[in-house]
Amino acid sequence: MDHRPAQGVGGARHVSNRSKIFVLDVFHPAGIAIAAEEADLVLWDDPAVVNWREEADALMVRMTPLRAEDFARARRLKVVVKQGVGIETIDLAAAAAHGVAVCNTPGVNSEAVAELALALGLAVTRRVAEMDRAVRSGGKVRRDDYLGLEASGRAVGIIGMGNIGTRVARKWRGAFDLRLIGYDPYVPATHWADLPHERAPTLQALLPQVDILTIHCPLNAETRHMIGRAELALMKPGAVLVNAARGGIVDEAALYDALREGCLFGAGLDVFEVEPPTLESTPLLSLPNLVATPHAAGGTEETQARSSELVARQVLDVLAGRPALSRVA
Numbered sequence: 001m002d003h004r005p006a007q008g009v010g011g012a013r014h015v016s017n018r019s020k021i022f023v024l025d026v027f028h029p030a031g032i033a034i035a036a037e038e039a040d041l042v043l044w045d046d047p048a049v050v051n052w053r054e055e056a057d058a059l060m061v062r063m064t065p066l067r068a069e070d071f072a073r074a075r076r077l078k079v080v081v082k083q084g085v086g087i088e089t090i091d092l093a094a095a096a097a098h099g100v101a102v103c104n105t106p107g108v109n110s111e112a113v114a115e116l117a118l119a120l121g122l123a124v125t126r127r128v129a130e131m132d133r134a135v136r137s138g139g140k141v142r143r144d145d146y147l148g149l150e151a152s153g154r155a156v157g158i159i160g161m162g163n164i165g166t167r168v169a170r171k172w173r174g175a176f177d178l179r180l181i182g183y184d185p186y187v188p189a190t191h192w193a194d195l196p197h198e199r200a201p202t203l204q205a206l207l208p209q210v211d212i213l214t215i216h217c218p219l220n221a222e223t224r225h226m227i228g229r230a231e232l233a234l235m236k237p238g239a240v241l242v243n244a245a246r247g248g249i250v251d252e253a254a255l256y257d258a259l260r261e262g263c264l265f266g267a268g269l270d271v272f273e274v275e276p277p278t279l280e281s282t283p284l285l286s287l288p289n290l291v292a293t294p295h296a297a298g299g300t301e302e303t304q305a306r307s308s309e310l311v312a313r314q315v316l317d318v319l320a321g322r323p324a325l326s327r328v329a
Contacts, residue, residue: 019038082102082104087102106326107163158181242269270294
C-alpha cells in the first residue's frame with residue numbers, strides 16, 4: 001500500500017498565519033490531505049523534519065517515541081496526536097508539564113485487531129505457517145506430520161473483556177460451538193449479558209480451563225509479565241496462547257521454554273517485548289510452533305484511513321481551540 005501523499009501536499013508550505021504540523025511517521029494519505037487543508041505540513045521524509053523540536057506547533061505520530069527532553073525543547077508545541085491506543089511511547093508527565101495536549105485514536109482499529117487475533121489462533125491450531133513453509137520448501141509433505149487442533153468443542157479464555165476482547169469473544173462464539181470464559185476484574189458481573197459465557201474470578205482459575213488463551217488488556221505495571229512461568233505452568237498441555245495486545249504482557253523467556261519443551265501446542269504473537277523482533281531479541285522466532293506478525297493487527301486499508309483522518313482532525317481541533325475527541329493528557 002502506497003502511503004505517499006498526493007502531489008503538492010508533502011513538504012512545508014510557507015503560508016502566513018498557518019500552524020505547522022510535523023508528521024514524524026508514515027501516515028495514510030487520507031489524514032495528510034485533511035491536515036493540509038488548514039496547516040503547513042512537514043512530512044516524515046522531508047529533511048526538514050529533524051527541526052520539529054524548534055518549529056512544530058503540532059505532531060502526528062505512530063511509533064516515534066517522545067521523551068522529556070523532546071518536550072523541553074519543543075517550546076512551540078501545543079498538541080501531539082498518536083495513531084492507535086497505546087501511548088507508552090510518550091512521556092505524558094513531561095507533556096503535561098509543558099502544557100502539551102496528547103490524544104490518541106481508541107476504537108478505530110478494534111475490528112481489525114479482533115480479526116487478526118482470531119486469525120492467529122486458527123493459524124496456530126491448524127499449523128498454517130508450518131505447512132506453508134513445508135510446501136514452499138519443495139520437498140514431499142506428509143499431511144499427517146502437521147495434524148492440527150479443531151476449535152469446536154474447546155474452551156477459549158479471553159483476558160480483557162473490553163472493546164476488542166468483546167469482539168474477539170463474539171467471533172469465536174459465532175464461528176464455533178465452544179465454551180467461552182472471560183476474565184477481567186474491572187468490568188461488572190453483568191458484562192456480556194447477551195453473550196453466553198462463564199466468568200473466571202481470577203487469572204489462576206481461568207488458565208487451567210482453557211484450550212486457547214487470547215489476551216486483550218493494556219500493558220501497565222499490573223499486567224507486565226502477567227503471563228509468566230507460573231501462569232504458563234497452570235495451562236493445559238497442548239493449549240494455545242495468542243497475544244495481540246502489547247508486548248511485555250507475556251514473559252517471552254518463559255514462553256520460549258514452554259513452547260520448546262512442548263508444554264503448549266503453540267502461540268500466535270503480534271506483539272513483542274522488543275519491536276521489531278529479531279532472533280537476537282527473542283529466540284521465540286526460531287520455534288516452528290510460533291506464528292509471528294509484526295505488530296500489524298490494525299494494518300488494514302480501512303483502519304489506516306480512519307485512524308489517519310482521526311489524528312488529523314484532532315490536531316486541527318486542538319490548534320483551533322476546540323475539544324479533542326480523545327484527549328489522554
